[in-house]
Every structure is written in structure tokens, then in C-alpha cells.
Amino acid sequence: MLGHGQIWAAIDALAAKNGLSASGLAKKSGLDPTTFNRSKRIAVDGRPRWPSTESIAKALDATATNLDNFMGLLTEGSSRAPSRNVPLLGLAQAGAGGFFDDAGFPIGQGWDEIGFPQADGQMYALEISGDSMAPVFRDGDVVLVQPGAAVRRGDRVIVKTTDGEVMAKELARQTAKQVELRSLNREHADRTFAAKEIDWIARIVWASQ
Template sequence: MDIKDWIKAARTHKGWTQQQLGDAVGRTKANVGHWETGKHEPKLDQIQAIAKETGYPLPALGIAESNVEPALELKKSRMVPVTGNVKGGDDGYLVQSHVPDGFVEYWTGDPKAFALRIKGDSMHPRYRAGEFVVVTPSIEAQPGRDVVVRLFNGKCLLKQLNWVRQDEVQLLSINNGYGPMTIPMDEVECICRVAGSVGPDSMVF
């Protein structure tokens, strides 16, 4: 059984909606929907939490039941403000509109987290029009992660962080429309980690 089918079976076994399962394991209805369609796969601790909360047997993924309680309780999601819209410009930089217009629900421990709504198809297929990227400025970005980079000249980029050196940073394009971009560090105001994305139906007012 695929993991997406197992999640739906576990939820049905309990008689829960996607919202109820999400509440039980500290995720959103959208997260559960993505798991059940196969858009995203849950992490191991989330699979274990689903099995525990629903009483449904763990899937045959080589996961053994543990009699050791986890050290930390699963954290709950919270409302993250949407601070504007972004789309890719012809020069590879973001075109940004700073108009707060709602909130999206997302798990994060960063009190400074914010979300940006994607407009246009310039970031497809990584990010689709209408989706939201959640940015966590307080958490250090690591190479290989998507980041929002703000420059002192006011320009902004949504890229993948390739590497950071003492005097330079190299960024890779998300949509493969541009080559690697190497920028002097003295031009960079901040590099903010992108924690993930949520669907267009996730926003509340």
C-alpha cells in the first residue's frame, strides 16, 4: 500500500475528516490533502503520529513500533501573515507588492515568519501561481535550500542557495531560465530561508 493510500485508510478507520486528522497530528487540512494525493510525503515522525492517533497499524515501510515516547511533543501550526505578492521579473529579480491581505496556517517556530503569494508562472514548476511560500528569517539558510535574498539596492530574489563564502554568495535559479548568479556579500542585506509552501486555498482573512 502506498503511503498516500495508507494515510487515507487510517483517517477513514478513525472516521475523521482531513481537518480532524491534521488537528490531531499538528498539521493543516491542506497538508493532509497533499499527503493523500501524493503531492508531498509525511516525515517518519508524522507517520508515527498518524498511527498513534488513529490506532491504525503502521505501513510496511520498515518502520518498527517504538515503546519509547518522543522527547518533544509535536508542535502546532500557527497563522503566518501574508505580506505581499511576488512574481519573477524578466531580469531574474522578484517584482514584489507589499500589501498584507491575510494569513496562512503553517508550522513554524519563527515569530518573524511571513508568507508571499506567487503570481505568474515564472517560478513553475517549483512554485505555482496562487501558492504561498513561507519565509522564516530567524532560521539560518543552508546550501541547497530555497531562499529569499534582499539586496541593499531594494531588489529581491527567490532562488536556491548554492554556497556562501566570506565575500560572495552564489544563487541558482528555480525555473532554469537563468544561469547561476554570484553576488558580493556587501550587496546583500539578508538571506532568508524558505521553509516551504502551501496551496492557494490556505489563506484566511
């Protein structure tokens, strides 16, 4: 089964083979210049976004590349971008004690690990518990978290309070004085905290479904 990372790596390789950037390949293919940009590869809700078969077909036509050659790039992309193991914590476990440093990264040894092909930079995985984020994230789903990444309104985030509570929410609003969090499951109340009550906020960049 072809993975999300393999497909995008093959598109990057196709662009490079033709002396183009990802946006240059899109323009040459008659597509919106941002079609193949890295910012388009993960949706705002953290789910992987796949290129359409139509956009791939146009890129192959524009570069005079046949399907067999593109499949070769898929194999090369897989070998260039192997899965990297990241720490895996349970959400309930994460809220039980001092498992994070001040920046929101797990500390200590002995965590379970899980492989993610697109795990660039410092990241870790959390297994969701509870249903406050259903139906977007369900009990047992695994999310990839990137502390230090910029967060904005509408992002799905992991939040740790100064009292040690760790939760998955949507960032509704953040000011210098207050943080408002939304529960996607309307059976759960939204949460509002004073900014000083928030230890850190980390963006969810990927989720298993």
C-alpha cells in the same frame, strides 16, 4: 480534510500520552529514531512531509492504541494548534520599496494575512511571481518565510539585495565574499553577488502547492 499540522500534533500527543518523546515513540515502534522528529516534517525544498500510513500503524500497534483513539488525538491536536495569521506580501510588491526591517521582517500596517497552522515564531508569507523557480514554485504559489533561520547550501531562499531587488532562489554557495544563487528554471540565469550587495537572506520553510 486533515491538515499536516493536525497529523503531527496527534503523533506528538500519542508520544506524550505514553511518556515518550517523538524519537522514543519511533524507537518503540521499530522505526528509525528520527522518523517523527520535527526536522523530518518539512522537506529540504520547503514542502510539508507527511508521516507514512505504515509508520502511523506501527506507532498505534506499539502503544496499543486503536484507530478511534488516534482520531480523538487528531481532534485534540487541531484544537491545540489553531491557525495563526501571518502577513502576506506579493513578491513584486516586496521589491518595490522599503517594506522590510534590517532583519528581513515586514514593517508597517495593512498587509493582507493568511493562516498557517505550523507558523511557529516570527514568519511571513510571500506570493511568488514569475517562473524562475518553476517547477518547484510556480507563479501564484505562497511560501512561508522565516528570517533569522540558519541557511545552508541547497535551501530555497528569499533574497533581498542592497538595490532593493527581492527574489526567490536556491542557495548554491555562500562565502564571506560572495553569494551564488541558482534559478531552478534553467531558462533563467543563475545569479552571483558580492556579499556586500546582499541585504538579507531568509529561508523558505513551507510552500503551498
